Amino acid sequence: MKLSAVFLSLLVIMTLTASSCYYDVEEELYPAGNCDTMNVSFAADVMPLFNQQCNICHATGVELGNVNLDSYTAVLPYVNNGKLVGSISHKNGFSAMPQGQPKLSSCTIDKITAWIAAGAPNN
Ligand code: HEC
Structure with a gap:
């Protein structure tokens, strides 16, 4: 193999390795841009989220950590x-x-923060 061919293969390998580090997380590809934090509604946005993500542990009758949401x-x-x-937000001093x-x-965190x-x- 010629030296130039070795360099070319190396270049190809490096390019492939580098591009394999990319992953298509929408949020990271389009930061903030398409997150609508205007007019967040408690009934339509916040409560459904809590019911989905939190209330398996924080509903009335379960109330882990004595927290009811x-x-x-x-x-x-x-x-x-x-x-x-x-x-x-996983801030220091709070349970994540x-x-x-x-x-x-x-x-989602931005929406809740905007609502607050x-x-x-x-609403
Ligand atoms: C798998 C069970 C579980 C889920 C799901 C869960 N929690 Fe908790 N949560 C706990 C437990 C247990 C505690 C109390 C012990 C602790 O503080 O670690 C707690 C404590 C808390 C506290 C008090 C934190 C503090 O620092 O005093 C808040 C606020 C809270 N949860 C909010 C939420 C929210 C909001 C969600 C959903 C996004 C959620 N939790 C989802 C189990 C859960």
Whole structure:
């Protein structure tokens, strides 16, 4: 094999290796851009998410860690004491949620944060 052929093969191998590091996570390909955080609704966005991701552990009657996320009035204290955002953002000093599962997508976290920034309305 000629030296130039060796270099060419090396180049091909390096290119293949480098491109195999890419993975198509939508959120990382289009950061923030297509995450709609306007007019987040408690009833349409936040509560369904809690029911899906959290309430296997935090519904009335289960209430792991004495935390109930079953209704607007139940959720509000965790908005006000910062534990909701602390736990889903995996901040130091808070228990990382959802427990034993991957962190929520940053768009989901952004939506919850935006809802709280809007005054956590019961909308
Ligand atoms: C598999 C069960 C499970 C799931 C799912 C789960 N949690 Fe928890 N959560 C716990 C347990 C157990 C505790 C109490 C022990 C602890 O703090 O680690 C807790 C504690 C918390 C606390 C108090 C945190 C603190 O630092 O005091 C908050 C807030 C919370 N969860 C929110 C959520 C939210 C929001 C979700 C969904 C995105 C969720 N949890 C999903 C089990 C769960």
